[in-house]
Amino acid sequence: MTLARLRQFLPQASIRRKLVLGVAFVHLLLMTIFVVDLVQRQRDFLWDELTRRTLHHAHVLAVSSSPWVLSDDLVGMEEVVEGSASGSGVRHAMIVDPNGRILAHTDRNRIGQYLADAMSLEALAGARTARVYQQSETAIHALSPILAADKLIGWSILTVDKGATLAHLAYVTKTGLFYTLAAIAIGTIFAMLLSRSILRQLRHLLRGVDNLSKDVLDAPVKIVSRDEVGRVAEAFNRALASLADGRRRLTAEVGERRRAEEALRMLSRRQAGAIEEERKRIARDLHDELGQALSGMQFRLRSMQSQTANVGGGVGDTCARLAVEVERMGASIHRIANALRPATLDHLGLLPAIQAFVAGQLPLINDRMSIAVDAAGFRRRLPADVEMIAYRIVQEGLTNVIKHAEATHADILLTVNHPSLIVTIRDNGVGIAAPAERFDGRGADHGNGLLGMEERAAAIGGKVEVKPRQGGGTILRAELPYAAGEAVHA
Ligand SMILES: Nc1ncnc2c1ncn2[C@@H]1O[C@H](COP(=O)(O)OP(=O)(O)O)[C@@H](O)[C@H]1O
Ligand SMILES: [Mg+2]
Incomplete structure (x- = not known):
């Protein structure tokens, strides 16, 4: 050779x-x-x-x-x-x-x-x-x-x-x-025996390394010798043990953190629910009590107007003016109550509520901009909190388009795609800037809209993404799981 x-x-x-x-x-x-x-x-x-x-x-x-x-x-x-x-x-x-x-x-x-x-x-x-x-x-x-x-x-x-x-x-x-x-033969036999004794431990060690590469941490190397290879194997076992220990601790920590996150999410969900509940109550009170009272007052002013038609001194006119004022107040109260908690949402569902909201925006935008609302996959009502969150996201998203986008058209699309409701709002406006530029040098109360959307969605395990569209404009996409329990099993 x-x-x-x-x-x-x-x-x-x-x-x-x-x-x-x-x-x-x-x-x-x-x-x-x-x-x-x-x-x-x-x-x-x-x-x-x-x-x-x-x-x-x-x-x-x-x-x-x-x-x-x-x-x-x-x-x-x-x-x-x-x-x-x-x-x-x-x-x-x-x-x-x-x-x-x-x-x-x-x-x-x-x-x-x-x-x-x-x-x-x-x-x-x-x-x-x-x-x-x-x-x-x-x-x-x-x-x-x-x-x-x-x-x-x-x-x-x-x-x-x-x-x-x-x-x-x-x-x-x-x-x-x-x-x-004879010397060669004896030497060869001796070398074979020697190599077997050395390699035995080495082979165990090799198996251990192989296990480690497969992420098996609970199979320590068998110690069969006390020589250098044996000592390496022992050191390997110690390293393996500390690795397994670290892994266990990390897993426990991650579990702990996940539980805490879950608890936080539950809390914020409950909080959001409570807020919505409170709004609903206030809206109902405003509508039922104040609204009723104002209707009554308006009725009485109208009848006072007709009763005092012959009395001089402009009393009839005053009554008429007051009645108009009270009617306007009633309309205001109705609007405020609706903003707090749209009654349509509870009574008719998400889509009619959004359509009503969009219709309410039209006077603000005149004919500067057109808005299309589309829906797919709706067969039955979604859980109340999911509907509420979707409604709020559309509310905030569309308001942003009107306020910031300078767009001529906006598309609102609601798709029920088991196990999530997908809400997208697309506009053809100036496009949203990167977060760093958006928050640059602005007051703390700016930017709460997007943040609020994200928090609301996160409370039910969903997410919101807002980014510029290719070819101009902005797209907002929210994914709201409405069947979280089912989703896990699906
Ligand atoms: N559709 C959009 N088109 C362009 N810019 C947008 C759009 N939506 C949001 N933005 C930008 O993102 C910023 C943050 O929005 P938001 O969190 O709702 O706060 P706010 O509306 O109070 O300014 C806005 O100030 C605006 O600059
Ligand atoms: Mg906003």
Whole structure:
């Protein structure tokens, strides 16, 4: 594997694979170095040993054959040569005279022949010391001078087989190889066991992180070890616990706040209801009592007028003027009572009440502006508070159009779209400014209209949105749930 491929492989490999490969590689490297060194040393040692043994052997042969050579006793020489050939690994032994003629040989046929090969001749011509003069693949050749009173009388020559040494070396190499493989196998098993023990905790931790990413906070990581990974897992569990705790507290807080909001909404709804109730009562009192009284007064003034028609001093005229005044007062009271609480709303319903209100606005706008009222989806009366709020929103919204929009047309649309009543008021006027500009540098009592609408709608869980229309004008959209309980189930 090249370095580049290794660099590509490593980040993707699992920890277990990295560990196993790493340990196997280190074992292979160390054991190879160790075994190569061991075999090398063993070989050097064995060769030294073989050389030393061979030289010693040749020397012994030279010394023990010296008397027989001196006395030219061929039988004696023969015996010595045979004796030396019984030594381990000796292929053949011989005794030659200084000229290279074979005096005795383990192979009798060669007795009397001359050594002819160049190596041997060169060796015989060399120094009078015992030495190895030739090495071949399978054998080692050594010679030792035979001396008599410092005079060279011949040479002993030994050829020793290398086979046993080579076999021993092969054995050592094979054993080394076996140990290398065994070390790799043991290392791999060890690395696998080690990685399993490390990864067990890591795997639990991984599962915990996975759970966390799925927002499961109540499944702590199982602790199966006390090592660094185990400690990380413990820290993770602590973090998880505090996260879960924070979540619990937050949920409780949100619930608390939601309940408070709900209570506030209930309160404002009840307050709005009470106000409406009060208005209704005042309107009724104004209408019933004051209105009745004024009607009575008007009737009596009219009859006084006819009774005093003949009386001079303008009494009749005064009565007539007073009657007109009282009638106007009655109309005023009627108007005020209607503004406080339109009787039409209670008696005829939302749509007629709004139509009546719009009709009441027409004299204010003359023919500057047209107003269309449309409705859809009405099948039965909506809850009284929803109708009231819708009415008030239309009241305020349309008043705003008349007051601020400089529009030539306004559309009022009421749509019952279960579970909400949708009220929209569209005009083609100048368009409403952004809130920041609207409230900029104005008194505190400005802007209460929109705010009041929003509060009213919020009291029943609805909302109001006022924004400029594309292409000019303003659109007001109110969404008023009339079946809040049903909506939840729907
Ligand atoms: N239909 C509309 N077209 C243009 N501007 C509007 C419209 N409705 C409201 N506005 C602007 O929003 C402001 C706030 O309205 P509102 O809350 O009803 O307060 P007010 O009517 O007392 O000024 C108004 O002063 C006006 O500038
Ligand atoms: Mg207003």
